[in-house]
Amino acid sequence: MAPLRLVLGALCAAAAAAAAARCSGQTPAWTAVTAPGVQHKVLLNDLAGPRGIVIDSEGNLLVVEQGGKGVRRVVLDDGEGLDVCVTESSQLVDDSSLSHGIALSSDGKTLFASSPTDVYAYAYDAAKGTAGAGRNIITGMDQGGHFTRSLLVPRHNPNLLLVSRGSEGNIDADTTDVGSARSQIRTFKIDALLGDGGEAVQYASGAVLGWGLRNSVGVAEDPTTGYIWSVENSIDDMTRSGRDIHNTNPGEELNFHGLPNDTSSAVYGRNYGYPACVAIWDSDVVEGYAGGAATGKQMVGDQMPSNFTDASCGEAVAPYVTLSAHLAPLDMEFQDDGSAAYISMHGSWNRQPPNGYRLSRLSFAAGFPVHERSSQDAEERIMWNADDAACPGGCFRPVGLALGGGGKRLYMTSDATGELTAITGFRAPGTEHQATMKVQAAC
Ligand SMILES: *[C@@H]1O[C@H](CO)[C@@H](O)[C@H](O)[C@H]1NC(C)=O
Numbered sequence: 001m002a003p004l005r006l007v008l009g010a011l012c013a014a015a016a017a018a019a020a021a022r023c024s025g026q027t028p029a030w031t032a033v034t035a036p037g038v039q040h041k042v043l044l045n046d047l048a049g050p051r052g053i054v055i056d057s058e059g060n061l062l063v064v065e066q067g068g069k070g071v072r073r074v075v076l077d078d079g080e081g082l083d084v085c086v087t088e089s090s091q092l093v094d095d096s097s098l099s100h101g102i103a104l105s106s107d108g109k110t111l112f113a114s115s116p117t118d119v120y121a122y123a124y125d126a127a128k129g130t131a132g133a134g135r136n137i138i139t140g141m142d143q144g145g146h147f148t149r150s151l152l153v154p155r156h157n158p159n160l161l162l163v164s165r166g167s168e169g170n171i172d173a174d175t176t177d178v179g180s181a182r183s184q185i186r187t188f189k190i191d192a193l194l195g196d197g198g199e200a201v202q203y204a205s206g207a208v209l210g211w212g213l214r215n216s217v218g219v220a221e222d223p224t225t226g227y228i229w230s231v232e233n234s235i236d237d238m239t240r241s242g243r244d245i246h247n248t249n250p251g252e253e254l255n256f257h258g259l260p261n262d263t264s265s266a267v268y269g270r271n272y273g274y275p276a277c278v279a280i281w282d283s284d285v286v287e288g289y290a291g292g293a294a295t296g297k298q299m300v301g302d303q304m305p306s307n308f309t310d311a312s313c314g315e316a317v318a319p320y321v322t323l324s325a326h327l328a329p330l331d332m333e334f335q336d337d338g339s340a341a342y343i344s345m346h347g348s349w350n351r352q353p354p355n356g357y358r359l360s361r362l363s364f365a366a367g368f369p370v371h372e373r374s375s376q377d378a379e380e381r382i383m384w385n386a387d388d389a390a391c392p393g394g395c396f397r398p399v400g401l402a403l404g405g406g407g408k409r410l411y412m413t414s415d416a417t418g419e420l421t422a423i424t425g426f427r428a429p430g431t432e433h434q435a436t437m438k439v440q441a442a443c
């Protein structure tokens, strides 16, 4: 065993090297404000509309570039914290139709990516950085309006591929019929999708995990429970009994889907309300609600026929957490110990002043959000633009999130600015280990 003095010497040298950054980041296109302890560094700023991100089995980042490119592979060195450097950035998949969704199989050898109409699978070699030809495995999602088809392979259910598809336009009345196969999350068995000689299956043939979900772009698994959660982008231009309430209603929703293989759970295959029923954020402007309007309860508006009522909305699954109106949550990623979910808020177009354009956190305990369903305080901000009123110009607009670096580094894409940013110090105070500070104190 080496003398303690030598071990400490090596650790101190490492700490000193870390203090002198080995590569500088790119200059951000925005001015950020952060919670205490949060630091960020723009790793790349030349991406074409970067959207979804995953981390491969070798720690490389795979990023969908919506701007007519495909999938980019970004190789990083093994630096600590924010002192991380890009060593290679190259195009992995050349397919201009890819628009948002990306996922890896549990063995890391199959890459899934989506266009607005289809899902493709590619044989992937993480060490060599090569991908085979795309094979069409799911089809039949042609529509106008929302174009993302978010993908997730849960760690607890590695034979399932979850595909989230939004509505055609703001109010898609046909989605009251589950057969519309829009505004839904469906699951597919991966071994069947990849089986020999198979043709692409129709999206409508997947098992319905949840429906009545207007546009649930963010879909994530809590790795400690296997539960699936989604964040829903709710309706625009809302009126109720002729009154315009859209500036502060409805709220965006965090919805709970249980285990994606548990067909007997209370939420499996259930309807979540859209298009008739949406969540109250600002109860002050919701009149005539029996029993009293409150944040998190579901209400009707003028967007659907009057036979839908506040009372009938009680049959739909209510959100666990309601967020303020028009934040546009696009991705969600859980802390590895289940203590928080991080959410990217792309930001509003349908309210004044603008709102969103930030990275936030929801605290979880024992598998569920710590805040009450009626709370307006669940969202804890991590990093935001200095002046939302100036957005979207000159602001970062978060899209994809991935947690890496042993749970200590978040990667975030911003499509509007073409940036890939690394963020540290995002955990709630008191939940992060203080090991590095002890080492520094010994030097
Ligand atoms: C669902 O998957 C989990 C995790 O693999 C497993 O423990 C559980 O038994 C499965 N439940 C059902 C109903 O198949």
Ligand SMILES: *[C@@H]1O[C@H](CO)[C@@H](O)[C@H](O)[C@H]1NC(C)=O
Residues within 6 Å of the ligand: 176, 305, 307, 308, 309, 312
């Ligand atoms: C309202 O009527 C439409 C058809 O007119 C029907 O599809 C829908 O299910 C009805 N809603 C309720 C809550 O009864």
